[in-house]
Amino acid sequence: MRLPSQRHLFDLPEGLVWLNCAYMSPQSRTVGDAGREAIERKASPWRVRPEDFFAESEALRRLFGTLVEADAEGVALIPSVSYGMAVVAANVPVQVGQRLLVLADEFPSNVYPWRELAQRSGGQVVTVRRPRDGDWTQALLAELDERTALIAVPHVHWTDGGLVDLERVGARAREVGAVLAVDGTQSVGALPLSVARVRPDFLVTAGYKWLMGPYSQGYLYVAPRWRDGRPLEHNWLTRGGSEDFARLVDYRDDFQPGARRFDVGERSNFVLVPMALAALRQVLAWGVEDIQTTLRVLTERVARGAREMRLEVAEEHLRGGHLVGIKRSGGYGAEVASRLAARQVFVSVRGDSLRVSPHLYNSEADVDRLLEELDALV
Missing domain, CATH: 3.90.1150.10 (Aspartate Aminotransferase, domain 1)
Incomplete structure (x- = not known):
């Protein structure tokens, strides 16, 4: 419709x-109102309860999961695409000589992590050339074989909207045993993307473009087989039992369930999270x-x-x-x-x-x- x-x-x-939404979305009045109300709340810290460190971030996790047809347990809250891709790079094993596929003219945050990963692992970054006929999917499939450890691609190319058929690429990645990491920044919220159908290993997206939210609030979906992986940081919120503030001195090795171990520290940002909630609710209401x-x-x-x-x-x-x-x-x-x-x-x-x-x-x-x-x- x-x-x-x-x-x-x-x-x-x-x-x-x-x-110019691909650069940055304007802020809706509703999102702005949520931010202003949140700032006022921070002026009165006695209004911030311990449970508030968890409730709103959990609601945000659920909304994003609904948007991409993923289980909320697989959603981590992150500040940027580069943070999410760094999580991927920290967890995906690459052997000497294996290939890491990226697109030509890709956004830098989806290139630099793989260069560093290739350098320390002995792998190699392979850039798929821009196809003359504009068919990125066929160009990717032609390069994707058993030598590939990782394919890191967008849903649409950030410079011109060139489309990647993620379901076909994902199916081929599984056939050859390659990890699929998707940058959904220029698609999620404006173009349907179903985790259930694509089955990526990781999906990363910023929230300030097509998700209509604030800057520095992003999302990372992690497939079940990677949820016991290594986080980039060790913050108190992601550890087991962190809801009990009185017992935080009882240090624990276990993590909160699902992908929460990959959450950024201070994920319960008391200004950004309410704004992001308002934004995702609007996107879901539009459809x-x-x-x-x-x-x-x-x-x-x-x-x-x-x-x-x-x-x-x-x-x-x-x-x-x-x-x-x-x-x-x-x-x-x-x-x-x-x-x-x-x-x-x-x-x-x-x-x-x-x-x-x-x-x-x-x-x-x-x-x-x-x-x-x-x-x-x-």
């Missing part, structure tokens, strides 16, 4: 066109399927208009419906985005693409405004 405009839920100035259906109409309008200007856009079946990259010979300089911003139209230049990423606060008129301004520039 196509959803009506949700612009009234956001404080977007009249005349401003924000087609990810309906968000995707609605945004696909807008990105297809972008694609048609760009092609009329003889610019290049991937075919619809090869990209996510919420994010589209417009390419031209020679690429774009950063000044193109700056000149559009001066006209109150906001997009990003990433790699060789002008990246356009609408959300429910956008309209067809916003797309037409972008195309009109872009036509004047190119």
